[in-house]
């Protein structure tokens with residue numbers, strides 16, 4: 001993507017976020033007697049609640065001009081850094097939440113990856129900081145990590161949380177030997193985003209073990225199809241995989257009959273994700289993909305409306321350009337292996353659709369991952385502002 005497009009997208013995203021947040025704020029401030037930020041008679045900006053300055057409050061609060069860092073009831077215009085309130089963790093500059101800002105910043109709990117002004121708790125991989133490239137896990141700089149980690153520029157040798165550009169030689173993981181030059185794994189430059197839909201389920205644990213063996217990260221588009229396996233979402237998150245919303249029911253009648261029905265279902269799976277990880281995700285995938293025509297049977301034009309609304313809600317949706325076909329005609333591990341390994345040859349960046357609820361898919365993974373690594377591919381986690389592939393909306 002060129003720079004102008006990228007800047008335009010960021011600015012649009014930031015503006016949308018401001019709209020969403022200001023709407024949220026407007027709704028809550030009318031619902032409860034909420035805190036308001038205003039200038040008092042002495043010209044001091046204070047945070048009020050129930051008509052009084054709320055001296056006990058330290059956090060983030062808003063007014064029509066933006067969101068502000070509050071310390072003991074007053075706006076702290078000297079504050080710069082990561083501050084929190086009940087809605088999230090925010091990057092504040094000179095007292096004001098800086099929407100649209102990206103970077104790595106700290107507070108007393110550590111260093112955090114900021115995307116569009118807020119900590120992105122689903123950021124995983126290698127990110128650029130002012131003094132080098134850092135390994136981020138669950139949005140936080142992880143200085144305890146030594147090993148390999150990837151971003152869209154490649155696969156890197158990490159030493160105590162930072163890319164070690166001095167590293168030369170070899171590194172072994174899961175029986176694969178990597179050649180490293182100046183911190184970078186030598187490979188074919190092609191990226192694979194493994195994505196697993198419809199779980200967690202009975203085979204997810206087995207899959208997590210295989211991914212862990214090779215140190216490979218994937219992205220899980222989760223549902224509530226098998227509620228007794230919901231704890232696996234936490235396991236996926238804790239292992240540094242991407243977590244994205246698929247839907248709660250995956251039932252076309254529920255999700256594609258109306259846009260309202262879809263978002264109600266979406267909120268249910270977000271609640272599950274929040275219970276398991278502590279946070280809502282900004283990544284999602286529509287069942288059947290955005291190009292599905294089955295939804296037309298339930299509601300004409302629903303995909304056009306939903307894709308537009310997802311953007312308005314600051315959600316990033318993902319389709320795929322390589323299909324394991326494991327929810328289609330392919331029912332064997334051999335078939336899944338062949339579909340993936342032949343599919344990824346055609347793309348520099350492959351988003352591979354798989355289902356961790358299919359035993360033959362999970363049984364194919366050890367061999368598939370090994371083949372891809374031995375042939376020089378790098379596995380990456382989906383990121384909101386990273387590579388994406390969209391199909392044509394057909395309803």
Ligand SMILES: [Zn+2]
Nearest residue numbers: 197198287288
């Ligand atoms: Zn699905």
